[in-house]
Amino acid sequence: QTHGATLYMVLLAGWSALLSRLSGQGEVVIGSPVANRPRVELEGLIGFFVNTLALRTRVENSTTVAALLADIRETTLAAHEHQDLPFDRVVDAVQPSRTLGHAPIFQTLLVLDNTTDKPAAALPGMRVEALSIPHATTQFDISLSLTETQDGLSGAIEYASDLFDADTVARWSQWLERLLDGMAQSPDATVSSLALLDEDERSQLLQASAGSSTEQSPQTLVDLFESQVARTPDTVALRSGEAQLSYAQLEAA
Incomplete structure (x- = not known):
């Protein structure tokens, strides 16, 4: 204990x-x-x-x-x-x-x-065993x-x-x-x-983390938004009450 x-x-x-x-x-x-x-x-x-x-x-x-x-x-x-x-x-x-x-x-x-x-069960004239x-x-x-x-x-x-x-x-x-x-x-x-x-x-985790880092060109918020518009133009991007706008509609607004 x-x-x-x-x-x-x-x-x-x-x-x-x-x-x-x-x-x-x-x-x-x-x-x-x-x-x-x-x-x-x-x-x-x-x-x-x-x-x-x-x-x-x-x-x-x-x-x-x-x-x-x-x-x-x-x-x-x-x-x-x-x-x-x-x-x-x-x-x-x-x-x-x-x-x-x-x-x-x-x-x-x-x-x-x-x-x-x-202890195993014992019955006269019988053999008893547990089965999974x-x-x-x-x-x-x-x-x-x-x-x-x-x-x-x-x-x-x-x-x-x-x-x-x-x-x-x-x-x-x-x-x-x-x-x-x-x-x-x-x-x-x-x-x-x-x-x-x-x-x-721990060594494998550290190596995987080090290998996953890649240099990326800096992107602005506008760049990220336009990329999202290109991927999912019809997905709802903004909702207020019952009104809603898709990414394409929000970009055109």
């Missing part, structure tokens, strides 16, 4: 920080499933009690790693105290804008399976699923292929590892100062 945070809280901090850096947003909401068996008496009971929590985290430029962990610890503990509140009730209370394009409240998920002791069920669709834009094993963590990132490609997500997974390592090494540093790129990536 670090700063009173569990492994789950540290992973949530890293995932939140990465999503904040990628999106440029100072606040992220991440969904997370819970077993919803807070009492010992319920642990062996047959049934599907799983619920989903919506965990809101603020990651500002001045937020330190220690402060982020403290905030996430408080948020997570408070959320687990009310884990029996159905997620549908939360949606009804918040009343977010609904669309078929994405899930309400949050569009990203974090799952940590830390139930390492999973393949699926080709995802409920969320991007989801991080991890399993805690004796050898460490293993897992996968599931993503909407309409939004991201495999190379991008693979690169993000490396950035997440680098971010978590930086958090462990520098708990007093600001989250925004932790490096995502390695030396090769």
Whole structure:
């Protein structure tokens, strides 16, 4: 444990920080499933009690790693105290804008399976084994699923292929590892100062930036306007109330 945070809280901090850096947003909401068996008496009971929590985290430029962990610890503990509140009730209370394009409240998920002791079912005269069920669709834009094993963590990132490609997500997974390592090494540093790129990536970025600079002849505002007129003469350039002018009409005025 670090700063009173569990492994789950540290992973949530890293995932939140990465999503904040990628999106440029100072606040992220991440969904997370819970077993919803807070009492010992319920642990062996047959049934599907799983619920989903919506965990809101603020990651500002001045937020330190220690402060982020403290905030996430408080948020997570408070959320687990009310884990029996159905997620549908939360949606009804918040009343977010609904669309078929994405899930309400949050569009990203974090799952940590830390139930390492999973004895195989034993039935007389039968052999029982678990089978993975393949699926080709995802409920969320991007989801991080991890399993805690004796050898460490293993897992996968599931993503909407309409939004991201495999190379991008693979690169993000490396950035997440680098971010978590930086958090462990520098708990007093600001989250925004932790490096995502390695030396090769940084060198490639600098070379690409240097190679993209080309000398251009200076252009006046009139030159730029005339170029736009030539490209899109019929596009609306000026609108006032119900009146509007295209670029060609504005040039002729």
